[in-house]
Amino acid sequence: MRNTGSARFIWAGDRTTGADGAWWWGRGYAFAPGGHLLEGDDIGRYLAHAGGRTERAAAELNGCFAAAFSTSAEHALVTDRYGTVPIYVAVHGDGFVVASDDPWAVVAAGAAPPRLDPVAVLDMLRLGFVTGERTLIDGVASLSLGTVGRVAGGSIVRNRYWRIRYPSVPDRPSRRDTSADDALWMEVLDDAYTEVGARIDAFCAARGRGLRLMSTGGLDTRVLAGMLATRSNTSVEMVSYGAPPDPDMDAAATIAQAMGWPFTAVEVGPDHADDRHLRAAVREIGITARFTCGAGARMVPPPGNAVTVCGHTGFLSSDMQRRNLMIATPAQLRRMINLVHYTYPGSDALVRQAAPTIAGDLWDRALEESLADADPSRPITEMHRWAAENRHRKLVHLEAQVYAQRGAWMYPLHDHALVDVFVNIPWRLRVAQRLYARHAVTRLFTGRGEPLGRIPRVGHGGSFEANDTVYRGFELMQMFQPVAGAVATRVGPLALAAKSRLRPEWNLTSGPNPLRHWFRTDARLRAFVLERLGDATNEFLDGAALRRIALDHATSENAFQRLIAGALTIAACEEEAVDVWRSRRGVDAARSA
DSSP: OEEOSTTOEEEOSOOEEOTTSOEEEEEEEEEOTTSOEEETHHHHHHHHTSTTOHHHHHHHOEEEEEEEEEOSSOEEEEEOTTOOSOOEEEEOTTSOEEEESSHHHHHHTOSSOOOBOHHHHHHHHHHSBOOTTBOSBTTOEEOOTTEEEEEETTEEEEEEOOOOOOOOOOSSOOOSOOHHHHHHHHHHHHHHHHHHHHHHHHHHHHHTOEEEEEOOSSHHHHHHHHHHHHHOOSOEEEEEEEOSSOHHHHHHHHHHHHHTOOEEEEEOOGGGOSHHHHHHHHHHHTTTBOTTTTHHHHHSOOOOSEEEEEOTTTHHHHOBOGGGGGOOSHHHHHHHHIIIIIOOTTHHHHHHHHSTTSOGGGTTHHHHHHTTTOOTTOHHHHHHHHIIIIIIIIIIHHHHHHHHTTSOEEOGGGOHHHHHHHTTSOHHHHBTTHHHHHHIIIIISSGGGGGGGTSOOTTTOSOOOOOSHHHHHHHHHHHTHHHHHHHHHHHHHHHHHHHHHHSOOTTOOOSSOOHHHHHHHOHHHHHHHHHHHHTTOSSSOOHHHHHHHHHOTTOOHHHIIIIIHHHHHHHHHHHHHHHHHHHHHHHHHHHHO
């Protein structure tokens, strides 16, 4: 660790130091204006020499990165638009700000033993990830996405330089002929994909590598496959992982065969869930996400001479689901987020059993914090932004960190050219991925990528198509939106409860981590989970209650993936935090001696 002096700032990690005493650090990749590719510490150097224009310079960098620097003018931490590379911070009692891309280095720097954050514990049990800036360790935060955090006088002043903003929802649906607008935006999107393809080629050429596409067989990875086939000249191999029989893996294999690309199927089974795996997962992402996040990615063979491309985040910039369309007020926004993201069958009762000591006044704090800067005039778009800034950042993006720690990686669907199209297009083109799917079918799934549109969709039973049915439903909802929102947010919990009784998840075996199925069918994994749950008792968790919940055949797969996996993560995270803190104390004591 190194103290920068008057700023009372410790960067707990590697860095590059300049001749004038300034230092900088960076991770990830970014294209600067003019197309120059920056990687690693060069990103920090670029921002450190931005001449006081840090926010503007960060906003101009197109890629997935994080950076830190200290100069005579300022001491700053920077995250990209999407928070794809996390930075962790803490303000310790002695008045020093400690920051690092390694959360455990920040934990180790604390003067007092680490403790769990009760609000974050609730989040992990209810969501499977921690919202906002919190982590599972009290006082350790993850810097928000699209943020420049300046360190001064033992505190951090945060400034958001970019937020996802969408055009206003029309007061009334438009009945006019929109075919000319459709054609215009199709051309705009086509140009954006061409730009992205050129940047992919430039990135891979700079590293002398081909591409490894991680595929689920769904729309996002098909879009990437079509883009790589028609807009890029880089060689591609495909990889899919999951627990057989997983229809996603079968679809991915069929796509690779149709494209003529090498394909690797990585089978994930219950033997991969053990104490070693749990602790390894917690060390990588467990301070903010459940250990099952990215579990399959850890089993994927090292990428070798290939850049890993992740494709499961197109939703961030292209989708608007039906449920969003019914929201008309901030109160409905809160109720809908709670219903969609925090609720699963029996969730409230199960969480109260698992964490009986957490005070009732803490239950809504995380949601309120994550909506603190919500725009009350745009409740529909805030529903979408909440998911992008919380679920995607803390659950989906962290899986990419597993790839990042094993080699070069890219997130092409986060390219500014694509995102800036989707945040500006009219609503009717965003509802249910209308423009996204239509462009894929008519432009990307042609020529070399043509088979992509004919292979059946997993869970849908038909090929990809783009039609206006959902948008017509949107028009109807807009006419009755206030009533629809009130009904949906109040009747929704009853509908979910009825669905859980009518369609129980008894036979769910697909997906990368069918934890409940393994618990029911594999004696070794069941014994492991029960033992770890029994040891999970702490100031917040009741290990005996957790064991009863796990053994109850009525406990849903969703509850297993959130509450059970979350409880295992919480307990292992607390162990890891205490271990690294004690280890650091031992190092300091040895040095003093």
